[in-house]
Amino acid sequence: MTREDVLKGLQERFRDDIIDLYDRSHKRVYMEIIPDALPRVAMYIFRDLGARFNIASGTDTRTHMEILYHFSLEEINLIISLRVKLDREKPAIASIAKLIIGANWIEREMYELLGIQFIGHPDLRRLLLADEWPRGVYPLRTDYEEWDKSAVRDRGV
């Protein structure tokens, strides 16, 4: 397996799914794909290429809700980041937590911090935020505003 084989294989196999392939450096590749293609592309990289799923990182870019799924291919020292851009008003994407168990927690985290829906997630509950945190308030969004937490903080004091 060489770096060229991997990239060529990805481009040939997912010709219709890849929007943009940014060959950043010999260790980093960013690949933007259509959101619907995520499970098949992620599974190919994880199972067939034997990559490790590092983590996903969600970002509110003001125009889109963007998720990067980072995979590392240790054999050839390459990190492939799959980029999907979702609708900012109603962000939703298919969950990969059933295919890769390691993605379970991070999807729950992005669900509560950014308000992204993961369709088909086995257990889409909050992971880090308190139960009292109001519904529909997403702290990692750019339009997040601080709210009065004193009632929650002083509870039981």
Add this chain to the structure above:
Amino acid sequence: MARSVIPIGPYHPLQEEPEFFTLTVDGETVVDIEVNLGYNHRGIEKLSERKTFDQSTFVIERICGICSTSHPFAYTRAVEDVIPVEVPERAKYIRTIIAEGERIHSHLLWLGLAGHFLGYNTVYMWVWKLREEILDVMEILSGNRNNYAMFKPGGVRRDIKEEDIPVVMRKIDSIIPTIDRLKKAILDDPVLHVRLKGIGVLTKEEAINYCAVGPTSRASGVARDVRKDAPYGAYDRVEWDMIVTEHGDVFDKAVVRILETYESIKIVKTCLQNLPGGDIDLNIKDIPPGEGIGAHEAPRGEVFHYVRSDGTNRPARHKVRAPSYMNIPTCQATVIGETISDATIILAAVDPCYCCTERMAVRDSKGARLYDTKELIRLSQQKTERIKRKMGIK
């Protein structure tokens, strides 16, 4: 038999960290486990967006009290990946020395606590005394026992002084015989074999599917280590071995950590011997727009940072992923089916991160030392004598 639910937490009685395990047991056997986190969620990713790139290094350093250098290491690498730039050779070596020194004391800390969890408190006291020596080494090198504040994007903040190197070398050499004795005492102890072998097994397939990292995965035969796979710092300039074992049980996780301590000692010593001259910092002024990824093999596994810059002096997005985030969920695979008495050590076997750096010295208000270790031991013995006399025991 009816099933019962045993809550452990929200403040873990042994690991002294806010996390909540809900164990469902059928008789003695654990049939289900649920992990609840977030009791101490500090929102550091959000906080980091409001700090400058340089200030963030200090915030990040405080994510973890034990592996406090791991997060800055991954973060500075991520920022350097945005630019992109390579740090000077001397800075690479200094970074490696600090990171490996930290690995030695972190692995020793786990070993001591593992002994404590098993009710083997001699190991606990013994190992932690040994760990003090390493903390002294870190104090000589960086000025701090923990939270070294050595890292900055583009290099390191402080240099290692030439005159300190022989002192550090002597100190490190002096602890090797003790670690040897410790290794023998732990790995040859029949009781520990019975307690730890075949307990909490994480198979290779599970380790891959849970995306486990660090010693947790290497104990299951998954040969993955960022230091070998994607060399950075001085790791490709030094001879060292990746420790991989096959069984995936608690015993193998302990073996991996003990043997890795030796490799870290080897790396620190070689780096100190071959420390190149030159600059230690690039003095980076501006971070251009872009995105970068930085990874570092922390004592517990890979730390992963993603930084996005929009051209201002603050990160537009900073994603932090600690190794325990991937390792704690493996308890689903390891604890279920085991007995409740083994659950504690299995849950602790992934080395979930916690901070307790306690030491004692009695000082008066002007800072003068009143009692040292010997004095405290003498006082303690006197007190025991007093109590014995009172109770009429000879």
